Amino acid sequence: xxxxxxxxxxxxxxxxxxxxxxxxxxLGHNAMYWYKQSAKKPLELxxxxxxxxxxxxxxxxxxxxxxxxxxxxxxxHLHTLQPEDSALYLCASSQETLSSLSGANVLTFGAxxxxxxx
Amino acid sequence: xxxxxxSQPEMSVQEAETVTLSCTYDTSESDYYLFWYKQPPSxxxxxxxxxEAYKQQNxxxxxxxxxxxxxxxxxxxxxxxxxxxxxxxxFCAYTLITQGGSEKLVFGKGTKLxxxx
Numbered sequence: 001x002x003x004x005x006x007x008x009x010x011x012x013x014x015x016x017x018x019x020x021x022x023x024x025x026x027l028g029h030n031a032m033y034w035y036k037q038s039a040k041k042p043l044e045l046x047x048x049x050x051x052x053x054x055x056x057x058x059x060x061x062x063x064x065x066x067x068x069x070x071x072x073x074x075x076x077h078l079h080t081l082q083p084e085d086s087a088l089y090l091c092a093s094s095q096e097t098l099s100s101l102s103g104a105n106v107l108t109f110g111a112x113x114x115x116x117x118x
Numbered sequence: 119x120x121x122x123x124x125s126q127p128e129m130s131v132q133e134a135e136t137v138t139l140s141c142t143y144d145t146s147e148s149d150y151y152l153f154w155y156k157q158p159p160s161x162x163x164x165x166x167x168x169x170e171a172y173k174q175q176n177x178x179x180x181x182x183x184x185x186x187x188x189x190x191x192x193x194x195x196x197x198x199x200x201x202x203x204x205x206x207x208x209f210c211a212y213t214l215i216t217q218g219g220s221e222k223l224v225f226g227k228g229t230k231l232x233x234x235x
Binding site: 048090092 | 160222226
């Protein structure tokens with residue numbers, strides 16, 4: 001039990017499909033994150049939610065639409081994706097995200113959803 | 119630019135030996151935190167060790183220790199008595215505060231560590 005659960009583990013979709021990735025955390029954390037992990041590239045932060053409010057959108061294309069209905073759940077809705085969007089999408093959570101460095105704000109990651117866009 | 123450089127895409131070590139993974143970073147901040155994360159084949163990123171930049175003493179966690187050189191912006195990870203379970207991708211990262219007020223981890227590209235029996 002990792003504390004952060006992501007589903008599905010693998011997803012294959014066509015460019016015209018609409019799908020969603022789900023993330024759930026059981027740690028009582030208040031901040032949740034989506035990261036994109038592509039081969040031979042650093043992890044890229046996509047979105048940050050703190051107490052259900054989006055606090056960061058790292059210039060992510062609108063074909064990725066996040067949703068955070070509560071502090072325990074985070075979704076990433078996908079539509080009209082491109083083949084270059086194929087990647088591992090990692091969800092993470094932390095106690096909260098603060099305006100000053102806490103150091104205690106350690107991220108706990110899920111195992112990721114491997115997305116392939118055909 | 120805020121960047122993290124891991125110059126060794128791949129490393130290998132014999133079981134029970136010691137290996138050092140290198141990491142350099144570039145930040146204009148004076149206060150930040152540095153991390154090493156491990157990503158085994160199961161894909162889940164796991165925190166290995168954390169260092170506070172204002173602390174001169176190097177962090178240690180059992181067989182894992184760091185060599186933190188703030189002036190050189192260097193943060194290497196030493197794994198002693200390597201075990202087969204240490205085989206994974208290792209990512210160096212540091213935190214910064216974004217314009218939106220969020221803490222953000224900036225990651226390197228990772229080093230793939232192979233442990234040979």
